[in-house]
Amino acid sequence: MDNIFKAVRRQLSWNQCRFITTIIVRSLRDTGEITATRADSRSTWIRKCSTQSSKMVKARKYVVMNYFVNEAKPTDLKLVEEELPPLQNEEYLVEAEFFSVDPYMRPYVRNFPLGITMIGSQVAKIVESKNPAFPVGKRIIGNLGWRTHTIIDPKTEDSFFKQKPYLLPDIGDLPPSLGLGVLGMPGNTAYFGLLEICKPKSGETIVISGAAGAVGSHVGQIAKNLGLNVIGICGSDEKCKWLTEEMGFDFAINYKTMPVAARLREVAPQGVDCYFDNVGGDISGTVMYQMNPFGRVAICGSISSYNADIKSLPKSTILQPAILTNQLKVEGFIVKRWLDRWNEGIMQNLQWIREGKLRYRETVTKGFENMFDAFIGMLHGENIGKAIVQV
Ligand SMILES: NC(=O)c1ccc[n+]([C@@H]2O[C@H](COP(=O)([O-])OP(=O)(O)OC[C@H]3O[C@@H](n4cnc5c(N)ncnc54)[C@H](OP(=O)(O)O)[C@@H]3O)[C@@H](O)[C@H]2O)c1
Numbered sequence: 454m455d456n457i458f459k460a461v462r463r464q465l466s467w468n469q470c471r472f473i474t475t476i477i478v479r480s481l482r483d484t485g486e487i488t489a490t491r492a493d494s495r496s497t498w499i500r501k502c503s504t505q506s507s508k509m510v511k512a513r514k515y516v517v518m519n520y521f522v523n524e525a526k527p528t529d530l531k532l533v534e535e536e537l538p539p540l541q542n543e544e545y546l547v548e549a550e551f552f553s554v555d556p557y558m559r560p561y562v563r564n565f566p567l568g569i570t571m572i573g574s575q576v577a578k579i580v581e582s583k584n585p586a587f588p589v590g591k592r593i594i595g596n597l598g599w600r601t602h603t604i605i606d607p608k609t610e611d612s613f614f615k616q617k618p619y620l621l622p623d624i625g626d627l628p629p630s631l632g633l634g635v636l637g638m639p640g641n642t643a644y645f646g647l648l649e650i651c652k653p654k655s656g657e658t659i660v661i662s663g664a665a666g667a668v669g670s671h672v673g674q675i676a677k678n679l680g681l682n683v684i685g686i687c688g689s690d691e692k693c694k695w696l697t698e699e700m701g702f703d704f705a706i707n708y709k710t711m712p713v714a715a716r717l718r719e720v721a722p723q724g725v726d727c728y729f730d731n732v733g734g735d736i737s738g739t740v741m742y743q744m745n746p747f748g749r750v751a752i753c754g755s756i757s758s759y760n761a762d763i764k765s766l767p768k769s770t771i772l773q774p775a776i777l778t779n780q781l782k783v784e785g786f787i788v789k790r791w792l793d794r795w796n797e798g799i800m801q802n803l804q805w806i807r808e809g810k811l812r813y814r815e816t817v818t819k820g821f822e823n824m825f826d827a828f829i830g831m832l833h834g835e836n837i838g839k840a841i842v843q844v
Pocket residue numbers: 555556557638639642663664665666667668669686687688689692731732752753754755756757758786787788789831832833834835836838839840
């Protein structure tokens with residue numbers, strides 16, 4: 454409808470245009486297709502006409518009301534509705550299908566002003582488009598935050614990942630939600646973090662903390678495929694069983710019920726060559742004191758401290774003696790370091806899935822209104838594999 458008015462305006466004089474517009478709007482009002490009143494100005498009529506005649510879209514989104522202090526509270530976020538404007542040229546509209554809930558969300562929110570939409574990535578379907586490169590029906594992966602509908606200007610990248618939304622590659626019959634896990638950011642974290650930072654060699658021993666989560670379970674499988682002895686540390690017997698019986702880990706240690714240092718000496722008497730650290734804190738100190746000379750440590754995450762205030766972080770064992778005497782190489786990394794190789798990671802992980810060399814598991818929470826519970830549940834360790842919310 455907007456286009457009709459624009460075309461009319463282009464072709465006719467202003468007086469002719471006013472006359473014709475008035476007739477069209479009156480007739481639409483009389484037939485009930487718009488709700489403009491006689492008192493409304495002509496421009497208000499035109500605006501109402503053009504917005505009401507195209508489908509109006511309302512997005513639901515979670516707004517950050519307070520920064521998280523210790524454990525996040527439901528009242529730190531507020532679910533609100535927002536009416537979206539019509540699409541401009543090159544823009545497209547997406548509807549979320551799956552959301553990712555990730556550990557980084559807990560500490561990183563502080564980097565943004567209050568009132569922003571809660572940060573996060575989603576798989577979304579394109580439902581309207583004015584951009585031929587993003588046609589209706591295709592899916593994208595985007596760091597669009599916790600919101601159900603989003604208008605995307607393809608030129609804009611998100612301020613956190615510095616990444617533009619991208620089309621989900623052709624993954625055949627595999628679930629699209631994998632674009633948030635094994636075929637997305639966590640999958641690339643496992644792939645690049647292990648290969649580029651740990652530089653694993655066949656016959657070596659690797660320990661992975663947070664082993665039953667999205668990144669950890671993936672790292673262990675790649676390491677196993679490369680011929681390493683793989684030991685996982687995680688928080689329940691069910692997770693330990695899953696790692697050893699289904700994911701191919703050689704051993705798993707429940708840090709909540711077992712003495713990690715003693716158990717590690719039993720299962721890795723030869724010492725540890727690589728440590729993929731997802732949790733930090735005392736678990737990491739324990740592992741690093743059992744490492745071999747020239748061992749490599751990839752600091753991927755530090756979830757044991759995420760609920761702590763940055764000014765009063767928990768104290769843990771001093772690590773310098775272990776790093777110094779065994780000449781360890783300890784390197785932190787953030788996966789966006791490899792944004793220029795993003796597709797390589799996705800394609801390699803996809804190939805491993807197709808070859809039966811990489812398995813995945815998702816813990817799926819249903820309902821957008823349950824985002825917060827899924828987020829807190831993941832931080833509490835309720836997930837096995839990737840924590841996902843299905844709209
Ligand atoms: N550097 C990067 O670019 C990058 C990218 C992605 C993720 N990460 C990091 O990688 C780590 C894993 O991420 P993910 O997405 O795969 O999450 P995840 O492991 O799927 O889920 C988080 C898990 O952390 C464990 N956990 C929670 N509190 C803990 C604590 N105090 N001590 C030990 N474990 C605890 C829980 O499992 P348990 O039952 O075992 O306790 C929980 O299931 C996180 O630290 C995350 O920040 C880093």
